[in-house]
Amino acid sequence: MSLFETTELLVFVNVLLQQLGAPVPAVPTMIVSAGLAGTLPGVLLLGVLATFASLIADWAWYLAGRFYGYKVLSALCRLSLNPESCVSQTESKFRVWGPWSLVVAKFIPGFSTVAPPIAGAVKMPLWKFTLASALGAFVWAMAALLTGWLFQGEVQWLLQQMQANLFSFLLVAGLVLGVWLVWKLSRRYAFQARLRMPKLPAGDVLALVRKGESHLRLLDLRPAVIQEAEPLAGWQPATPETALSIAAQWPRHDLIVTMCACPGDVSASHVATALQEAGYWNAKAMDGGYQAWVELQKGHHGGQSPHRLPTVH
Known part of the structure; x- marks a missing residue:
């Protein structure tokens, strides 16, 4: 069986794209992939691949922060649907935990992308950054993968239901995504309206x-x-x-x-x-x-x- 016929490549690419900043969820993919893996060694392999994919993205953002400083953070937060949350989370987490907040960064939506460039901007040693980032990525990935492995029966049942009712599933998913997007955009607009003040x-x-x-x-x-x-x-x-x-x-x-x-x-x-x-x-x-x-x-x-x-x- 080739790599393209397994879930390993899917997990690797999905995690890499998400950690680079693409709006693609990786946790559901890891849960489903672990549910299909069947064996614990297979789950561990997925964890290693997810960790390596995350590290590649984190290294890229770290180097961007090292060479371009706060311009990178500014650009990332400007793309956020809620720049207030992006900025406040970034500042508060680093203020409280320092650069070692990278260990828990993967569990905080939005923070996992902006934390590496900050670490680069403050010249955090590469070995320390790599250790903290790898540890955080592995714990984050294994939390999702072990969930999928422990509930593999439920995961496989859910996939069967999705295949049998694909149109209904896509319709519900699209409605949920639409409502979430409208809510996020309304929050962004309301916040920006409050901050229209002379500078x-x-x-x-x-x-x-x-x-x-x-x-x-x-x-x-x-x-x-x-x-x-x-x-x-x-x-x-x-x-x-x-x-x-x-x-x-x-x-x-x-x-x-x-x-x-x-x-x-x-x-x-x-x-x-x-x-x-x-x-x-x-x-x-x-x-x-x-x-x-x-x-x-x-x-x-x-x-x-x-x-x-x-x-x-």
């Missing part, structure tokens, strides 16, 4: 810093692991949860500028809105976020690495 151009912020504006407060909302790897002089490290307590130390009329490394300045706009609702009327998100700030400083220094800016007290 402060990065050039204006830089001008105020160089002027030495005493009533300017800068909040850096990038993930903590990123703040430590690439600290920015003049910017106060913060999180969406600590921003209000930090702002409580400042006069309410001060200009508070929030900045993140996320698509559409999602986190920065969210925190600026929360600050405004708390009475800090001059809170604004910086347009373009971290990328705009870095490019603007490079422009002021002839394309060279920018000098550290003076701290704003």
Whole structure:
């Protein structure tokens, strides 16, 4: 029996495509394949193949993050149906667990794709990344495969029912997918509508810093692991949860500028809105976020690495 007549190739390709970011579910495929495998060694083989496929995709994203940094994360989250969830999950998981969150990343929808480029961006050693990624992928794959193997009788019965009622099954699956897609798109639209607020151009912020504006407060909302790897002089490290307590130390009329490394300045706009609702009327998100700030400083220094800016007290 050739490889093309078995489920091994199907599992390998399915997992590879999903981990690269394609909207194709891999868990159902693994459950069904394990149910058809019959023997435990066959299930273990599927687990090894799924782990290797996942590693190939993770290595690709890791190298992309290593060479292109946050541009990769921004692009990935921009493609997400819910960029708010993409950004908040990415930041919070790395803030709490650090790069070793890769071990559990496969069990968190959306996070498994954005975690590897972050690990690359923060220069996580390749051997440590590979170990954490492989461990997480193997545990994730075996959880699905063992489920299919333990319930192989039910899996085979379900396949028989699907074959006997293929049209009805496809109709129900299409309706469920349509409802889910409409719900996700409505959430995305509602969130973006809430964040339509005036933003402060990065050039204006830089001008105020160089002027030495005493009533300017800068909040850096990038993930903590990123703040430590690439600290920015003049910017106060913060999180969406600590921003209000930090702002409580400042006069309410001060200009508070929030900045993140996320698509559409999602986190920065969210925190600026929360600050405004708390009475800090001059809170604004910086347009373009971290990328705009870095490019603007490079422009002021002839394309060279920018000098550290003076701290704003």
